[in-house]
Amino acid sequence: MKAKVYVRLKNGVLDPQGQTIQSSIERMGYDFASEVRVGKVFEIEVKDDSCRKDLEKIASTMLANMIIEEYSIEFEA
Amino acid sequence: MKAGVVVFPGSNCDHDCYHVLKHVIGAETVFLWHKDTDLQGVDLVVFPGGFSYGDYLRCGAIAKFSPIVSEVIKFAENGGHVLGICNGFQVLTESGLLPGALMRNRGLKFKCEYVNLRVDNSDTPYTNMYADGEVIRIPIAHADGNYYIDEEGMKELEENKQIVFRYCDENGTAEDDSNPNGSLGNIAGIINKKGNVLGMMPHPERCAEGVMETRDGYFLFESIAKFIGGCK
Numbered sequence: 001m002k003a004k005v006y007v008r009l010k011n012g013v014l015d016p017q018g019q020t021i022q023s024s025i026e027r028m029g030y031d032f033a034s035e036v037r038v039g040k041v042f043e044i045e046v047k048d049d050s051c052r053k054d055l056e057k058i059a060s061t062m063l064a065n066m067i068i069e070e071y072s073i074e075f076e077a
Numbered sequence: 078m079k080a081g082v083v084v085f086p087g088s089n090c091d092h093d094c095y096h097v098l099k100h101v102i103g104a105e106t107v108f109l110w111h112k113d114t115d116l117q118g119v120d121l122v123v124f125p126g127g128f129s130y131g132d133y134l135r136c137g138a139i140a141k142f143s144p145i146v147s148e149v150i151k152f153a154e155n156g157g158h159v160l161g162i163c164n165g166f167q168v169l170t171e172s173g174l175l176p177g178a179l180m181r182n183r184g185l186k187f188k189c190e191y192v193n194l195r196v197d198n199s200d201t202p203y204t205n206m207y208a209d210g211e212v213i214r215i216p217i218a219h220a221d222g223n224y225y226i227d228e229e230g231m232k233e234l235e236e237n238k239q240i241v242f243r244y245c246d247e248n249g250t251a252e253d254d255s256n257p258n259g260s261l262g263n264i265a266g267i268i269n270k271k272g273n274v275l276g277m278m279p280h281p282e283r284c285a286e287g288v289m290e291t292r293d294g295y296f297l298f299e300s301i302a303k304f305i306g307g308c309k
Contacts, residue, residue, distance in 0.1 A: 013225065014259070016183050062142070065135055065171065067178040068225055 008039035081119035090126035124165025137167030166276035177226035183259025224260035242266035
């Protein structure tokens with residue numbers, strides 16, 4: 001199965017990449033997207049979901065920088 | 078003073094630092110390979126600029142797991158002196174030796190230019206040859222130098238005089254106009270509470286000799302060499 005670790009910037013941390021993408025969406029002629037924030041997804045092949053605790057450790061010490069980012073973990077069959 | 082310059086795969090300012098320390102300052106200087114665990118008895122460790130591990134994941138994020146960095150963390154905890162320049166500053170924040178984080182520049186561009194810096198604390202081992210409030214010119218070259226820290230952390234930095242360099246104009250005024258990357262408080266360099274670990278985005282090793290546009294970076298190396306002592 002697949003473990004998906006989502007890493008995103010915390011609320012309140014400026015995201016200049018997201019702002020640039022948002023203004024590009026406007027330039028494409030769409031006006032419904034008021035904000036864009038950029039994150040990362042790590043797809044990790046695992047046997048089962050017993051690795052959640054270890055993944056939390058990996059996410060908080062390496063995949064995310066907890067000063068500016070937060071993470072969440074999902075498992076997918 | 079014996080100095081060690083750490084070499085990660087992707088470091089590209091390591092030889093500049095080595096040159097300044099060895100040939101300009103006259104310190105015994107060695108390279109420290111990232112896979113080594115022996116600091117060879119150095120008094121000062123320098124994390125140089127560059128792109129350690131290709132900047133994969135985040136700048137400096139992979140370097141913190143290298144064998145040499147574990148040793149440098151112990152070294153710093155025991156009072157050893159550590160200087161991080163540019164990518165080296167990123168390694169220091171990622172590895173927890175300095176507070177805060179360095180994010181993508183506000184303008185998203187790689188900035189390579191001379192900037193004015195105000196010395197806000199000349200009472201450190203790295204800045205004792207500057208004066209408080211002095212404006213110096215040192216070049217930057219980075220895409221991820223946008224310093225961030227939460228409000229509480231910022232208060233602590235201010236209270237402990239840990240902000241050493243701020244981006245400013247030629248008169249020493251640190252406002253948004255003179256901020257090249259969006260750093261909070263125009264922060265260009267900070268020191269840890271204990272005063273032995275300094276991180277800065279500008280490159281003092283690129284302006285440490287008379288042939289360069291300025292010689293303002295020389296005095297940072299001279300400061301630490303004098304502080305530790307034993308150089309020619």
